[in-house]
Amino acid sequence: MKVRDRVELVLPDGRTIDYAIQISPKSRSLRLKLSARDGMVVVAPPNLDRHKLLSIVAAKADWIGERIASFDAVRHLITTELAARPQAFDLPGLAESWRVEYKLTRSRTVGARIEQPGRIVVAGAVDDVEACHAALRRWLARHAIMALSPWLANLAEPAGLRYSDLAIKNQRTRWGSCSTTGRISLNCKLLFLPRDLVRYVIWHELCHLLEPNHSDRFWMHLRHFEPAADSLHGRMRDAWKAVPSWAQRGVGLLL
């Protein structure tokens, strides 16, 4: 019996634990061993496929987390650092909370989809953390299109404001923009902000249809549609802090 390799398991609270896989010719099913000396060891029969093994262990993460937490001798094995892959996130702009589950498959790519309300499954080569982040960002952009298109239309139409098109982007430095041709762009990361701030950004861009600058006339229009415009504008300064690092393109940097 020899230890083949060590793998990382992400626990439901976002912390991680390393475990060893030990192939045992005598073993018929998967077994979990916890000890102070060897830490967590998963004993597996020789014919069990590695991907299958990892997904079985991952599916038991809840139970394993509880076992380890209640076992003094091994509790120190759990890292205190949060795993880089998000286990859950909130979208206050839509009053939604999402849990994220990761499924390792043989696929070389990673995709994210809604499995049921409030639950996203990220599947594929999920041991690639950056690929998981990218899949979640693509999901966020798709989700933002569905949520922000009607929101924009519902504010614009009664106000008699006509835009030509909506584009959802993941810009680093801008929450939104409005082109001279009437095309409005909104940042998909808006969904991490409270509803009143999302509404403020939408009104802000809509008012650029009337005034392409930030002149007094622009502010007069904006205050007309959004009476709290000045205080909301002030709150936008710190709004970037609400965006989790995985949602930022490139290396997780916050502005």
Ligand SMILES: [Zn+2]
């Ligand atoms: Zn502006």
